[in-house]
Amino acid sequence: MGDALLEVRDMHLALPAPGGPRSVLAGADLAVPRGAFTCVVGPSGCGKSTLLGVVAGLRRPDRGAVLLDGRDVTGTTGHAAWMAQDDLLLEWRTVLDNVALGLQVQGVRRREARARVRDLLDEFGLAGHVDARPSELSGGLRQRAALARTVAQGRELLLLDEPFGALDALTRLHLQRWLAATWAAHRWTVVMVTHDVREAVTLADEVVRLSGQPAQIAARYRVDEPHPRHPAGLGPATRRVEQDVLTGLGVLGAPDDAPVPVP
Numbered sequence: 145m146g147d148a149l150l151e152v153r154d155m156h157l158a159l160p161a162p163g164g165p166r167s168v169l170a171g172a173d174l175a176v177p178r179g180a181f182t183c184v185v186g187p188s189g190c191g192k193s194t195l196l197g198v199v200a201g202l203r204r205p206d207r208g209a210v211l212l213d214g215r216d217v218t219g220t221t222g223h224a225a226w227m228a229q230d231d232l233l234l235e236w237r238t239v240l241d242n243v244a245l246g247l248q249v250q251g252v253r254r255r256e257a258r259a260r261v262r263d264l265l266d267e268f269g270l271a272g273h274v275d276a277r278p279s280e281l282s283g284g285l286r287q288r289a290a291l292a293r294t295v296a297q298g299r300e301l302l303l304l305d306e307p308f309g310a311l312d313a314l315t316r317l318h319l320q321r322w323l324a325a326t327w328a329a330h331r332w333t334v335v336m337v338t339h340d341v342r343e344a345v346t347l348a349d350e351v352v353r354l355s356g357q358p359a360q361i362a363a364r365y366r367v368d369e370p371h372p373r374h375p376a377g378l379g380p381a382t383r384r385v386e387q388d389v390l391t392g393l394g395v396l397g398a399p400d401d402a403p404v405p406v407p
């Protein structure tokens with residue numbers, strides 16, 4: 145794990161529940177190399193977002209550590225930028241000012257922040273929308289703007305929690321292709337939670353599967369196909385990984401560590 149930018153070690157966390165604290169994370173370990181894309185999948189409600197929250201420092205674990213480049217950042221914020229399914233764009237600000245906000249909250253003056261994000265807006269296909277309000281944008285453009293705001297913060301680590309979860313299937317496919325190409329050009333270090341296994345194997349160098357509650361790392365799957373990948377044109381080895389992840393989740397064949405969830 146010597147070259148890992150992010151290391152999560154032996155993470156334990158219990159959260160309040162009606163009958164007393166319930167263990168949500170029970171010894172999760174993670175190592176993400178600098179410039180790698182890791183996707184986290186797992187049964188609904190198993191603790192994926194909670195794990196991301198602990199990595200971001202929004203929650204302090206009961207036990208375990210979060211290391212960034214070997215620094216202990218457990219329970220602190222500032223090392224990671226977070227993007228959730230809900231884009232959290234401010235409706236009264238233009239696209240330019242929403243994206244610039246990522247820098248302004250770090251103390252950069254508005255004028256400088258606006259100047260610094262303009263190139264990013266061009267690259268993210270938002271050049272024609274800088275003065276638009278979020279309500280004037282399509283769902284896909286909103287998510288691009290939210291991602292631009294996340295990236296603009298210049299943090300070492302990007303944490304994406306189901307960023308395309310609310311989009312229709314076609315828009316989602318477009319954004320997966322776009323993110324695959326944009327990430328391949330930048331090589332940000334990313335940990336992304338998704339329910340979409342095709343999305344995971346399209347984007348990730350490694351897919352990490354969590355077990356059911358309390359969550360542990362059930363399996364890791366390497367995806368070696370060169371980036372950028374096309375979600376509808378994945379190679380046979382990547383398709384096999386996809387099948388393996390689905391099998392592990394109990395969607396295909398026999399699950400190896402969890403009961404098949406009854407919808």
Ligand SMILES: Nc1ncnc2c1ncn2[C@@H]1O[C@H](COP(=O)(O)OP(=O)(O)OP(=O)(O)O)[C@@H](O)[C@H]1O
Nearest residue numbers: 159160161168186187188189190191192193194195
């Ligand atoms: N603030 C909280 N207080 C108490 N329990 C919580 C809190 N937040 C989450 N939980 C519980 O912790 C468990 C894990 O939740 P989490 O949102 O991390 O799961 P998830 O895998 O991201 O879910 P999903 O797949 O539905 O997005 C769930 O049982 C949830 O009800």
